Amino acid sequence: MEKIPILKMGRFLLVSIQVDMHDRLAMTLQEDLTDRIVKENARGVLIDISSMEIVDSFIGRMLGSIASMSRMLNAETVVVGMQPAVAITMVELGLSLSGVRTALDVEKGMEILHRFRQPGEEETDIDDQA
Amino acid sequence: MTRHEKIEVRSSDDVVKVRQRVRALAVEAGFSLVDQTKIITAASELARNTVNYGGGGHAIVSLVKSNGRTGLRLVFEDRGPGITDIELAMQDGYSTGAGLGLGLSGSRRLMHEFEIDSAPGQGTKVTVTRWR
Amino acid sequence: MSTKSNLPGLVRRYEKEIFKDWMKEQLADFSLRADLISETELRGQSAQFLETFREALEADGPASIKGRSWDELRTSLEEISKSRARLGFSPSETATFVFSLKQPLFALVQKEYESDPKVLSAELWTINLLIDKLGIFTMECFHKGREEVIKRQQDEMLELSTPVVKIWDQILALPLIGTLDSARTQVVMESLLQEIVQTSSMVAIIDITGVPMVDTLVAQHLIKTVSAARLMGAECIISGIRPQIAQTMVHLGVTFSDIATKATLADAIRSAFAAVGCRVVRREK
Incomplete structure (x- = not known):
């Protein structure tokens, strides 16, 4: 079955959506991601949507759900790379993605994830200099 | 010269197909990237409504010309249960299903012309147009 | 004949x-x-x-x-x-x-x-x-x-009237001059968002000091621009809101709540610097 690959990078999960997603594929991604967050004990999820042509209400809702679910599982979600045309259209459509963090690109998204990693957790790796 | 294309809309795969065909025609008609995105998004919303609430149907995508202007017209038609209260269905956030309730109201904002024809038991027909 | x-x-x-x-x-x-x-x-x-x-x-x-x-x-x-x-x-x-x-x-x-x-x-x-x-x-x-x-x-x-300028690393400014109609605001909005992506800027300052009048439609376009930028991961600051404009806006029911607004461009630049982690200090003599 068709699946969107989820990459692991340290305590973060990386998803880059490169295909024109149909609704079932989006639902599968949502399920896979929550499974992986628990399995990998991930602290952050980064979703790159820079090659997505549109974000309609269904995809918008999926992004919101992923953010809420991962927050419940102690992981932050950042959506990165939204194209201007997509953003303009979403505003017109009435979608605001409340509760979802956004960043311009993967690099800035990673910065946000690093910043939000909770302090005081027993971690073996050294904190980045802020 | 007008161009016509009829697409079956029965599953979520068909929604993707509608998006791709609409995109091809929007590019052909010379719409800007932002306009293309608006039209494809509206098509996606309406096609999904046809599948989820209308029990499937078909879409007609056509290039239209009027008064020297070029436009893209999308018609979505189903033989589903129809809509009892159109005014209510057009409101932001109103949904009988699990959606966000932005399909109808949102796609009206994305297009220049919006027309809905529906009655209980009679199915639903939505016609939207965006001019270049 | x-x-x-x-x-x-x-x-x-x-x-x-x-x-x-x-x-x-x-x-x-x-x-x-x-x-x-x-x-x-x-x-x-x-x-x-x-x-x-x-x-x-x-x-x-x-x-x-x-x-x-x-x-x-x-x-x-x-x-x-x-x-x-x-x-x-x-x-x-x-x-x-x-x-x-x-x-x-x-x-x-x-x-x-x-x-x-x-x-x-x-x-x-x-x-x-x-x-x-x-x-x-x-x-x-x-x-x-x-x-x-x-x-x-x-x-x-x-084209002349939509000069998006980079004023610092990650900071853009868009000084708007003249009457804003709906069509122009839309063009402005698109080119600003495009520039945000191209320069990877975190903050965009929209300065309306040179705009004589802001009606509901233009205000709505400004709000939409700010919302779209936010969706992309950038913040906008609207500056140069003159007293008369603030008065008309509130009368029109537009409060710009939820949007960072500043009276002057200088204030906006200061807060933009803060947002990207820069501080301006006077050199000691």
Whole structure:
């Protein structure tokens, strides 16, 4: 079955959506991601949507759900790379993605994830200099 | 010269197909990237409504010309249960299903012309147009 | 008027004379704009026009100017009218080019058919109709030419009036000047968002110091821009809100709550620096 690959990078999960997603594929991604967050004990999820042509209400809702679910599982979600045309259209459509963090690109998204990693957790790796 | 294309809309795969065909025609008609995105998004919303609430149907995508202007017209038609209260269905956030309730109201904002024809038991027909 | 017009034959036979008379008409007329077009250029244009005119007449007759044989003439007339529109000729000055051809043609048939009033009036009528058609066509082209000029100027102004400038690493500024209508605001919005992506900027300052009035529609566009930028992961600050604008906005029910606003560009820059983690300090003496 068709699946969107989820990459692991340290305590973060990386998803880059490169295909024109149909609704079932989006639902599968949502399920896979929550499974992986628990399995990998991930602290952050980064979703790159820079090659997505549109974000309609269904995809918008999926992004919101992923953010809420991962927050419940102690992981932050950042959506990165939204194209201007997509953003303009979403505003017109009435979608605001409340509760979802956004960043311009993967690099800035990673910065946000690093910043939000909770302090005081027993971690073996050294904190980045802020 | 007008161009016509009829697409079956029965599953979520068909929604993707509608998006791709609409995109091809929007590019052909010379719409800007932002306009293309608006039209494809509206098509996606309406096609999904046809599948989820209308029990499937078909879409007609056509290039239209009027008064020297070029436009893209999308018609979505189903033989589903129809809509009892159109005014209510057009409101932001109103949904009988699990959606966000932005399909109808949102796609009206994305297009220049919006027309809905529906009655209980009679199915639903939505016609939207965006001019270049 | 079923009788065939002799005009094509006449024009061919007397082309030189017609040209001379026509040039005299055009040059005598006050409307020759020596400041915009030289006599040599006008002569060239006229000679070429008359030649195409004769060819079209011979091929297709004077009944209509819509046929294939008139294509070349219509094209050259279009070029002449549009170039005059661009150069700044007035409508009547442009129309005179074609209408001044009536006089020499009238004189010609008058001399030719002095003895036959019936033919004379028929030919005069043919010329009248023909030149009028060409004249109307000229005006239509002239008008189109003017519209193109206006459209180009609008585009140029739009480009000039949306200068997105990078003021620091990750900080953009968009100083808006002049009246914002819905179309312009939309262009501004798109180019700002595009620039945010290209420069990977975290903060964009939209300065409206130079905007005399903000109505509900423009305010809505500004709010939409800010929302779209936020969706992409950038923040906007609106600065330069003058007291009168703040008053009107609140009266209109637009409060810009949820959006960072500053009274002056300086305040906006200060808060943008803070957002990207920069601090401005005065050098110690």
